[in-house]
Amino acid sequence: EAGVTQFPSHSVIEKGQTVTLRCDPISGHDNLYWYRRVMGKEIKFLLHFVKESKQDESGMPNNRFLAERTGGTYSTLKVQPAELEDSGVYFCASSQVFYTEAFFGQGTRLTVV
Amino acid sequence: GNSVTQMEGPVTLSEEAFLTINCTYTATGYPSLFWYVQYPGEGLQLLLKATKADDKGSNKGFEATYRKETTSFHLEKGSVQVSDSAVYFCALRALGGATNKLIFGTGTLLAVQP
Numbered sequence: 001e002a003g004v005t006q007f008p009s010h011s012v013i014e015k016g017q018t019v020t021l022r023c024d025p026i027s028g029h030d031n032l033y034w035y036r037r038v039m040g041k042e043i044k045f046l047l048h049f050v051k052e053s054k055q056d057e058s059g060m061p062n063n064r065f066l067a068e069r070t071g072g073t074y075s076t077l078k079v080q081p082a083e084l085e086d087s088g089v090y091f092c093a094s095s096q097v098f099y100t101e102a103f104f105g106q107g108t109r110l111t112v113v
Numbered sequence: 114g115n116s117v118t119q120m121e122g123p124v125t126l127s128e129e130a131f132l133t134i135n136c137t138y139t140a141t142g143y144p145s146l147f148w149y150v151q152y153p154g155e156g157l158q159l160l161l162k163a164t165k166a167d168d169k170g171s172n173k174g175f176e177a178t179y180r181k182e183t184t185s186f187h188l189e190k191g192s193v194q195v196s197d198s199a200v201y202f203c204a205l206r207a208l209g210g211a212t213n214k215l216i217f218g219t220g221t222l223l224a225v226q227p
Contacts, residue, residue, distance in 0.1 A: 043217035091157060106156035
C-alpha cells in the first residue's frame with residue numbers, strides 16, 4: 001500500500017511568486033492534515049480536512065495560504081504571494097478515522113529567496 | 114494552552130551510549146503522548162505512543178513512560194546505534210475538540226558516532 005506522497009520534494013521560488021504543494025493521502029483516508037516546520041522550530045498544525053470539508057483551519061497563518069481538497073482525495077496548499085518567512089518544510093498526514101494514527105509524508109522543503 | 118517542550122540539540126553520542134531526550138508538556142485533561150522520528154531524507158514516522166498515565170510506549174529499543182505527576186514523556190534507549198541518528202519530535206494530542214491535531218516540540222537532532 002502506498003504511503004502519503006507529497007510533491008514536489010523541494011521547491012525554490014522567488015519572493016512574490018506562487019507555489020502549489022500537493023499531497024496524496026493513503027487511499028481511503030478521510031482525514032488529511034497539513035503541518036509545517038519553519039526554521040528548525042516546532043512542527044505546527046495548519047489545517048485538517050475531513051473528506052473535502054475543512055474541519056479546522058485555525059493554524060493557517062494568513063490569507064496568502066489556500067488549501068483545497070476537491071473530491072476528498074488529494075489536497076493542494078497554495079501560497080500566493082510567497083514571502084521569505086514561508087520557507088520551511090511542509091508536511092502532510094492522513095488518517096483513516098478521527099482518532100487513529102496519522103501517517104506522514106516525506107515533506108516538501110520550500111525555500112523562498 | 115497545550116504545549117510541548119523538549120531538550121534542545123544537537124545531542125551527540127558514541128555508539129552503545131545511553132540516550133535520554135527530555136520532553137515535558139502542558140495540557141488540560143489527559144492527552145495522548147507520542148514520539149515521532151525523522152530519519153535523513155525521510156518523512157515523520159511514529160516511534161512510540163502512550164495514551165494514559167503510567168503507560169510505557171516502546172519500539173525499536175526505545176522507551177518512554179507517561180508521567181502525569183511530572184507532566185513528562187522522556188525518551189530513552191539503553192544502547193544507541195549509528196542508524197538511530199535522526200531528529201526526534203515529542204508530541205501530544207489533546208482529547209476533545211473538533212480536530213485530531215498534534216502539537217509538537219521543536220525536535221532534537223541526535224547524531225550517533227561510530
